[in-house]
Amino acid sequence: MSIKNITTGLNSIYKTCRFNRNFPSILCIVAFLAIGLMVFGLAAGLLQPVPYSFPGPSTLSISQIVRPVTSNVGLVMMSVGIILFALFPSLRVLSGINQFRHNHEIINLIIAVIVLIELTAGVLLIFVMKGVRT
Amino acid sequence: MIILELLIVGTLIGSFSALLGLGGGILMVPALTLIFHLPIRTAVGTSLVGIIAASAGSAFMEKKDREGDFRLALRLEVATTAGAVLGSVLAGYVSEKMIEITFAFVALFTAIYMIYKSSRPKHLSIPDDTGDQNAVESLFYQNYQPRHWLAGLSMASVTGAISGLLGVSGGFIKVPVMYSIMEVPLGIATTTSSIMVGITAAASVFIYYMRGDIHPLVAIPISIGVFSGALVGNFLLPHARVTWLRAGLVGLLMLMCGQMIMKAAGA
Numbered sequence: 001m002s003i004k005n006i007t008t009g010l011n012s013i014y015k016t017c018r019f020n021r022n023f024p025s026i027l028c029i030v031a032f033l034a035i036g037l038m039v040f041g042l043a044a045g046l047l048q049p050v051p052y053s054f055p056g057p058s059t060l061s062i063s064q065i066v067r068p069v070t071s072n073v074g075l076v077m078m079s080v081g082i083i084l085f086a087l088f089p090s091l092r093v094l095s096g097i098n099q100f101r102h103n104h105e106i107i108n109l110i111i112a113v114i115v116l117i118e119l120t121a122g123v124l125l126i127f128v129m130k131g132v133r134t
Numbered sequence: 135m136i137i138l139e140l141l142i143v144g145t146l147i148g149s150f151s152a153l154l155g156l157g158g159g160i161l162m163v164p165a166l167t168l169i170f171h172l173p174i175r176t177a178v179g180t181s182l183v184g185i186i187a188a189s190a191g192s193a194f195m196e197k198k199d200r201e202g203d204f205r206l207a208l209r210l211e212v213a214t215t216a217g218a219v220l221g222s223v224l225a226g227y228v229s230e231k232m233i234e235i236t237f238a239f240v241a242l243f244t245a246i247y248m249i250y251k252s253s254r255p256k257h258l259s260i261p262d263d264t265g266d267q268n269a270v271e272s273l274f275y276q277n278y279q280p281r282h283w284l285a286g287l288s289m290a291s292v293t294g295a296i297s298g299l300l301g302v303s304g305g306f307i308k309v310p311v312m313y314s315i316m317e318v319p320l321g322i323a324t325t326t327s328s329i330m331v332g333i334t335a336a337a338s339v340f341i342y343y344m345r346g347d348i349h350p351l352v353a354i355p356i357s358i359g360v361f362s363g364a365l366v367g368n369f370l371l372p373h374a375r376v377t378w379l380r381a382g383l384v385g386l387l388m389l390m391c392g393q394m395i396m397k398a399a400g401a
Contacts, residue, residue, distance in 0.1 A: 054170075059350055
């Protein structure tokens with residue numbers, strides 16, 4: 001078996017095993033949940049007795065969401081909605097990992113895991129950076 | 135009401151993006167800094183949320199015979215994501231003036247790219263929904279093998295850094311790199327780019343979030359507007375005079391470039 005034959009074979013496998021474009025239900029649920037939280041949170045924020053001045057407060061930090069010190073439900077909902085929405089691409093990569101695991105595509109699985117690790121590393125890096133709120 | 139203005143601006147940006155194949159960040163950041171007078175880091179953070187919205191919208195609306203190559207996207211994202219994390223970390227240490235000047239030059243580069251794109255032969259552009267099956271097949275043919283991975287990955291990391299620093303999607307770099315250097319069919323390069331921009335933005339957005347650079351009252355109306363505008367733009371695409379829109383966008387980008395430089399210079 002020559003190298004050319006191996007390459008041709010790998011190439012044909014690459015072409016035929018396309019990623020299944022049907023989104024898992026979880027991605028749709030997360031996307032609509034995030035949008036719902038953002039929209040309702042925005043409405044709650046706009047309807048509060050003391051209106052925000054533009055551009056309004058920044059999003060709450062993780063510790064402020066977990067242990068809320070504010071009774072501003074709207075801001076909590078908006079912050080959680082934005083976090084969920086920002087997680088959507090990561091969930092898409094996770095969905096890919098599941099698909100590759102199901103199809104036994106080891107190399108693609110490893111690549112997807114590397115991308116997910118990089119996405120996670122970006123989040124963890126903030127705890128060692130200056131000027132961030134935790 | 136300012137929320138309504140943000141919604142309208144977001145819708146216009148989303149429509150332009152869908153009609154002209156841009157990610158929207160190149161319009162969002164200057165709009166937020168020049169029209170709404172937001173600090174550039176806030177504008178960049180907001181833009182990243184908007185890019186995720188646009189990418190999610192594109193993903194749900196993608197047609198069966200015009201899918202992107204998810205495997206190729208992930209391979210390139212190994213480099214792009216690393217660059218994006220670096221760019222967004224760097225944004226916290228670089229002065230706002232430097233970011234504004236860098237953005238001005240990227241806007242100029244985008245304008246030049248749009249001029250170059252309009253001078254290409256028509257059959258090399260993504261077809262609209264005119265039912266031209268031959269065009270679709272030629273732009274989305276499956277028998278390709280990506281080449282020149284080193285060059286592609288190098289440019290992908292640069293694109294990621296630009297995206298993390300400036301809040302642009304980087305599609306105006308990714309698509310030519312995939313098409314011209316890596317020999318990926320143009321249609322697949324474009325749809326693959328739309329997959330990548332969301333993942334790239336996600337790499338940076340949490341860093342801006344934790345720095346307090348995302349304001350929900352700005353980010354949410356803009357994102358809703360961009361998502362809605364993308365739907366409108368896709369609907370208008372078969373009827374739009376894209377050439378005129380492209381010319382208008384080139385002029386707008388040149389104007390924004392000048393305005394950003396003047397703002398950075400303190401004028």
